[in-house]
Amino acid sequence: MGLLDGIGERMGMLQAWSGWRGYRKLSADWRNIVIYSESGQDWHYFEPLVEVLNAALQKKVTYVTSDTTDPGLSREHGLFNAICIPAGFFLTLHFNMQKADVVVLTMMDLDNLQLKKSINPVHYIYLFHSLGSTHMVDHANSYDAYDSLFCVGPHHVAELRKRELIADLPTRNLFEYGHPRLESLLAAAESQQREGVCSDPPVVLIAPTWGDDSIFNSCGDELTGLLLDAGYHVIIRPHYQTLAMTPDLINGLLARYGQHANFEYQERMAESDTLLRSDILICDWSAMAIEYALGLGKPVLFVDLPRRVRNPDWQELGCEPLEASFRKLAGDIVSPQNLAEVPVKISRLLATRLAFRQRMQTLRPQMVFNIGNSIDLGAGEIARLAAEKAQERQQRAQRGA
DSSP states (O other): OOHHHHHHHHHHHHHHHHHHHHHHTOOGGGGSEEEEESOGGGHHHHHHHHHHHHTTSOOOEEEEESOTTOGGGGOOOTTEEEEEOOSSHHHHHHHHHOOOSEEEEOOSOTTTSSOOOOSSOOEEEEEOOOSSOSSSSSOTTTTTTOSEEEESSHHHHHHHHHHHHHHTOOOOEEEEOOOHHHHHHHHHHHHHTOTTOOOSSOEEEEOOOOSTTSHHHHTHHHHHHHHHHTTOEEEEOOOHHHHHHOHHHHHHHHHHHTTOTTEEEOOOTTOOHHHHHOSEEEESSOTHHHHHHHHHOOOEEEEOOOOOOSOTTGGGGOOOOHHHHTHHHHEEEEOGGGGGGHHHHHHHHHHTHHHHHHHHHHHHHHHSSSTTTHHHHHHHHHHHHHHHHHHHHHHHHHHHO
């Protein structure tokens, strides 16, 4: 380890200690509603809830993040307090010893890995940030430790209730929340006013999931070159895990196609511009494809790569994952061995885009809760649970006295 690395590590430990110590000094009212974020990429899921909690509901919120670049750290409001505790010893200690009434988080696998539930009575609220199902891509027990889960649609409720029966879990609070990200896409699409209009040349967005069996890891080079040769404008938007785990792969694509006039690269997953500008999405098993089709009314072409499975017993629930069942509704499927068919399939999908959009408009309210009102309802439920848990805390204190 070099001198600069050693200094950086010590500074990180100091920052983590300072954040941990600062949290411990907070009064109980600042620990009534706590949000934890692993990454600044999740701020866009939390920010609208924080706005409603602070403004309309006048609730104090403490925001704990492990990302030193998290945009939430720069938010200024009299009812908002942001603390940074980077990953490591003090974050683990913080989770183990944390005092709070409710903690809201998008982090899966609480209690399964290094971050455990507190020894103190804390009510954990899981905020789903994807329309995808809970039981194939994720571990069987990824959601077992949470007390409340803010479900996107009926499929989440059905899957989690079946998991409770199979694993003999207590009945949790499965709140019918919705999907604010979908609402944002709907609003952006309406303001764009591109009803039925296709770009010239058509814009193809490649935004798959990550891993050895994802598009970029298996056939991304061939697919990108084929699309460019066919005259499409191609945008690649790799998953951040792909950038972290296989950066040379993406760098190779940039070296090969970066100077092509119809090639474009986007590395920010939270952005919406490329979704809005594209005419069609090419995907594999990413649940983002469901958002794209439902929210924007645009078709998806799925490359039929092996399923992403982290739960080998996923079929035990008897529920087909939404990532699989929705494929039949969202567009078309192509084999990775037959990528030459891609241009023809794209042409067919774009030719029927108006009928496709109408079908998605019909499906939307059937698949997603509270479209247009999820944030207000979600913030209200957080506030309700926080008030309930604060009352329980006060009762415990009185009994202890």
